[in-house]
Amino acid sequence: MRPIHAVIFDLDDTLYAEKTYTFSGYRAVAQAHADILGDADKAFRRMCELFDSPNRARVFNVMLEEVGHHDAENTIMKMVETFRNHPPTIELYPEAAAVLKALRPDYKLGIISDGFLVAQQNKVASLQVDSKVDEVVLTDALGREFWKPHHRAFELIADKLQVSHEACTYIADNLAKDFVAPNALGWTSIHIDRPDGIHRANPAPSGGHPAHEITSLAKLPELLLNLA
Numbered sequence: 060m061r062p063i064h065a066v067i068f069d070l071d072d073t074l075y076a077e078k079t080y081t082f083s084g085y086r087a088v089a090q091a092h093a094d095i096l097g098d099a100d101k102a103f104r105r106m107c108e109l110f111d112s113p114n115r116a117r118v119f120n121v122m123l124e125e126v127g128h129h130d131a132e133n134t135i136m137k138m139v140e141t142f143r144n145h146p147p148t149i150e151l152y153p154e155a156a157a158v159l160k161a162l163r164p165d166y167k168l169g170i171i172s173d174g175f176l177v178a179q180q181n182k183v184a185s186l187q188v189d190s191k192v193d194e195v196v197l198t199d200a201l202g203r204e205f206w207k208p209h210h211r212a213f214e215l216i217a218d219k220l221q222v223s224h225e226a227c228t229y230i231a232d233n234l235a236k237d238f239v240a241p242n243a244l245g246w247t248s249i250h251i252d253r254p255d256g257i258h259r260a261n262p263a264p265s266g267g268h269p270a271h272e273i274t275s276l277a278k279l280p281e282l283l284l285n286l287a
């Protein structure tokens with residue numbers, strides 16, 4: 060057994076619901092491209108429907124097909140740009156806000172998050188998480204090749220927080236990529252498995268299985284104490 064001194068969180072679908080970001084982006088796209096998509100409220104509702112359909116990866120394509128728009132490739136690029144750059148309306152899970160506050164006096168806290176830099180920066184700003192943790196590392200600021208499962212962000216944050224790898228834990232939702240690096244470095248890994256998680260069906264690659272699993276962040280303080 061070893062005491063945990065630093066608790067590092069993933070952001071999307073760990074501290075807030077990623078789907079709420081996606082829907083916030085749809086709202087921005089519907090409003091910015093109403094000249095093509097028509098009534099913004101209607102277009103927004105249709106995009107939300109498509110998200111919960113087999114067309115989730117083709118929402119903008121289907122929207123343009125449905126209005127008979129022809130310059131689709133160019134327009135989709137503009138819609139993606141609107142989506143990625145929009146200032147989102149999102150909120151921390153209530154238990155995430157509570158757990159960050161509860162752990163702050165006893166642990167060094169951090170966030171490691173993948174995703175396009177401006178989008179992740181906008182999420183951090185909207186959630187105001189930089190004031191709730193000690194360090195935020197956005198992997199895209201290091202370069203696209205340093206997104207998880209690359210080790211670099213994990214090495215960097217341990218260094219910034221001045222803790223050994225053995226004293227770190229990582230809490231995240233996506234088995235496909237989140238735990239390969241922290242496991243290899245000797246961190247403790249904790250999977251947060253929520254029923255509404257977008258990535259919950261992803262299988263873990265070799266070396267990517269978490270050491271522990273919880274279904275709510277409310278269970279985290281107790282688990283950390285049991286690990287000590």
Ligand SMILES: [Mg+2]
Nearest residue numbers: 069071072232
């Ligand atoms: Mg995530």
